[in-house]
Amino acid sequence: MDIRELDAQDPAARRAWFEVMETSARANRPHALLEGFTAFEVSVTEPGEHAHRVRLEARDGDDLAGVAELELPLTENLDVAWAEVNVLPERRRRGTGRLLWEAVVDRARAAGRTRIGGEVSVAPVDGGPGLEFADAVGAVEKHREDHLLLDLPVTAAPADPAYDVVTWRGRCPDEHRPAYLAMRNQMNADVPLGELDLEPVVLDDARLASSEERLMRSYDVRVAAARRRSDGEFGGYSLLFVPHGEAYGWQDDTLVMPDHRGHRLGAALKTVNYADLTGDVRVVHTWTAPSNAAMHHTNTALGFRVVEHMHEMEAAI
Numbered sequence: 001m002d003i004r005e006l007d008a009q010d011p012a013a014r015r016a017w018f019e020v021m022e023t024s025a026r027a028n029r030p031h032a033l034l035e036g037f038t039a040f041e042v043s044v045t046e047p048g049e050h051a052h053r054v055r056l057e058a059r060d061g062d063d064l065a066g067v068a069e070l071e072l073p074l075t076e077n078l079d080v081a082w083a084e085v086n087v088l089p090e091r092r093r094r095g096t097g098r099l100l101w102e103a104v105v106d107r108a109r110a111a112g113r114t115r116i117g118g119e120v121s122v123a124p125v126d127g128g129p130g131l132e133f134a135d136a137v138g139a140v141e142k143h144r145e146d147h148l149l150l151d152l153p154v155t156a157a158p159a160d161p162a163y164d165v166v167t168w169r170g171r172c173p174d175e176h177r178p179a180y181l182a183m184r185n186q187m188n189a190d191v192p193l194g195e196l197d198l199e200p201v202v203l204d205d206a207r208l209a210s211s212e213e214r215l216m217r218s219y220d221v222r223v224a225a226a227r228r229r230s231d232g233e234f235g236g237y238s239l240l241f242v243p244h245g246e247a248y249g250w251q252d253d254t255l256v257m258p259d260h261r262g263h264r265l266g267a268a269l270k271t272v273n274y275a276d277l278t279g280d281v282r283v284v285h286t287w288t289a290p291s292n293a294a295m296h297h298t299n300t301a302l303g304f305r306v307v308e309h310m311h312e313m314e315a316a317i
């Protein structure tokens with residue numbers, strides 16, 4: 001078995017790498033939500049400035065047996081690397097996963113990293129070998145979230161009449177940017193991370209703009225925000241991505257600012273975004289820590305159901 005880097009210039013090699021990732025990751029997980037090919041292509045061919053990604057492949061002659069991705073954050077968390085290892089079902093239990101892991105560790109160490117984090121998602125039944133593998137390479141659990149799924153359409157949750165709902169797609173309009181930035185940074189500081197010891201990402205206008213611009217190449221980005229009528233202050237927002245050409249939404253951040261909690265704004269903002277979708281979008285995926293009782297309850301009350309457990313693992317290297 002030969003471990004090499006993906007030739008990012010070669011479209012056929014990129015397609016082969018992506019297919020091995022997808023087939024391996026889906027093998028035990030009917031509800032897996034994976035990066036789509038459009039987003040993968042953007043990530044490989046137009047790398048962003050805040051992370052360096054290395055993609056490895058395990059070759060047996062002309063065949064690929066498995067792939068791995070290593071992400072090195074470049075702006076914060078400079079001691080951390082993120083990794084994902086995937087081996088085709090028919091190629092498992094022959095040491096390929098371990099070879100890919102060792103190659104990932106070598107590169108992470110060479111980049112000065114001292115720990116590698118990774119997400120292992122398992123379905124409640126036949127979850128697959130991810131946790132056993134993580135244990136075998138010395139990773140321990142630092143946090144857990146539930147992966148939840150909602151079938152659309154859903155009944156709208158009414159917004160508190162003390163608030164207006166403002167929506168936009170793609171780039172946040174100039175007049176809302178300072179308030180939106182403040183909320184995004186509050187979210188990054190507040191989101192529960194269990195025992196994961198990570199520096200929060202701090203967005204300024206330029207970093208927000210570059211992230212919006214990159215995301216719009218792969219996703220229809222939809223934001224709903226609540227603004228208090230009495231003083232114009234923003235009280236929360238909800239961020240939904242719909243990958244171009246796909247029939248699902250990915251519910252990302254929902255934040256209600258501390259002074260605005262207790263008005264059920266989270267549920268209202270989510271359903272505003274869902275009501276605006278075309279009928280082609282049938283389901284929404286989201287992730288919430290079971291320990292985040294308020295958001296978990298909001299989600300299950302809307303009809304979201306738990307389909308997987310996502311374990312955030314970390315190995316010291």
Ligand SMILES: CC(C)(COP(=O)(O)OP(=O)(O)OC[C@H]1O[C@@H](n2cnc3c(N)ncnc32)[C@H](O)[C@@H]1OP(=O)(O)O)[C@@H](O)C(=O)NCCC(=O)NCCS
Binds near residue numbers: 092130
């Ligand atoms: C997890 C995965 C990468 C393992 O690949 P692999 O090539 O089978 O791994 P290896 O043969 O190198 O196994 C290394 C060790 O992991 C453990 N392990 C792997 N699969 C296991 C299983 N089904 N049951 C119990 N232990 C297992 C064992 O300790 C194994 O060592 P051993 O064979 O000497 O007992 C592969 O099953 C996969 O792609 N799963 C889906 C994606 C995923 O969950 N990736 C991990 C998170 S990033």
